[in-house]
Amino acid sequence: MARSAKAVPWFLFAAGGTVIAFILPVMIFITGIAPAIGLFGDALSYETMHAFVGNWLIKLILLGIIVLAAWHAAHRLRVCAHDFGIRADGAVSIVVYGLAAIASAATVVALLMI
Amino acid sequence: MSERQIELEVLRYRPEMDDKPFFQTYSVPCQEEWVVLDALNYVKDEMDRTLSYRWSCHMFVCGSCGMAINGEPKLACKAFLRDYQTKIRIEPLSNFPIERDLVIVQDDFIEKLESVKPYIIPKQEKPIDQGEYLQTPAQLKAYKQYSMCINCLLCYSACPQYALEEKFIGPAALALAHRYNMDSRDVGRSAREHVVASHDGIWACSFVGACSQVCPKDVDPAGAIQQVKFTSAVDYLTSFLPGGKR
Structure with missing residues (x-):
């Protein structure tokens, strides 16, 4: 039996899991819920946020969070498909990791355009 | 009464x-x-x-x-x-x-258990008159929990992955492989790697954790498998670096 290449997506999955558990809930609160209920006043206005994300360090951090979360979700869906009895791991992998790759590329493009 | x-x-x-x-x-x-x-x-x-x-x-x-x-x-x-x-x-x-x-019928488990070489593979065989292999309390602690396994097979019965995938090496055998890998007297990790880190080894586990819930000896096979996943993933990635083990 050969060593499995599953180590690579698993690393992204594990890192993404940590990011999702610790950072994503706070991100959702700060960018989604807090402005909606009027917290922080103008600090979260479009102009302020746009300038904030324009910083290269912030771009890099955002890239890390979004890309890792996407690969985590992809690997989770691959495992779910197996659990649901879908016996086509190759095809499922191509679809879910393909989507994660597209999401990663789109994130890079979006961040570069800011 | x-x-x-x-x-x-x-x-x-x-x-x-x-x-x-x-x-x-x-x-x-x-x-x-x-x-x-x-x-x-x-x-x-x-x-x-x-x-x-x-x-x-x-x-x-x-x-x-x-x-x-x-x-x-x-x-x-x-x-x-x-x-x-x-x-x-x-x-x-x-x-x-x-x-x-x-x-x-336990044959499937026995075969899988044998495949992970569940025994100490020493660097060099030591004659008995040279005495015991000494270990510090910390070295003992590193593997003791995983050595409590009594091969009762409750974990295989609870494991949804084993139910789906008969080839899966399974919780107890992988936890025991980890037990020997963590033993300071053992150098057999690379000899077990081709089974443990294969597609049907740790990577078939999706970390449901039912094995650890039913284990009567608190071995925590799910935790052992997670630890092996990390070290095996590091091994796999570093194997592509210059000087890495292939």
Whole structure:
């Protein structure tokens, strides 16, 4: 039996899991819920946020969070498909990791355009 | 001591005479402090000598009396009657073929256990007159928990991945591989790697964690597999660096 290449997506999955558990809930609160209920006043206005994300360090951090979360979700869906009895791991992998790759590329493009 | 009448619904299957498994009910006069194994022994001694099941130590050491009690994988010697209602359903461990009544065929597990080389592979064989291998308390602690496994197979019975994928090496064998990998006297990690880190090894585990929930010895096979995933993933990635082990 050969060593499995599953180590690579698993690393992204594990890192993404940590990011999702610790950072994503706070991100959702700060960018989604807090402005909606009027917290922080103008600090979260479009102009302020746009300038904030324009910083290269912030771009890099955002890239890390979004890309890792996407690969985590992809690997989770691959495992779910197996659990649901879908016996086509190759095809499922191509679809879910393909989507994660597209999401990663789109994130890079979006961040570069800011 | 109070006595209680328990209805035991036991799955019977004797391949030479039964077309398919069926439930047989025994009404057993039980003492309050009995475990399920005591009730089965009462049936065997006083009511029906044809009933077959494995047991030996009656004290969660031998790992022989694993069975599904009300659908949950348990050691019959550790399942106290006071925790159950009047009716108790007893079946052989799921995910294994039935040999006879509550006895399962263990061959698949034994083969997998052998495949992970569950013994110390020393750097150099030491003659007995040179004395013991010494270990610090910290070195002992690194693997002791995983060495508590009694091969009772409750974890295989609880594992949804093993149910789906028969080739999966499974919780106990992988936890035992980890036990030897973590032992300071052992240098066999790379000899186990081709099984442990294969597609049917740790990577078939999706970390459901049922194995650790049912383990009667608190081995935590799911935790062991997660740790092996990390070290194996590091091994895999560094193998592509210059000087990495291929």
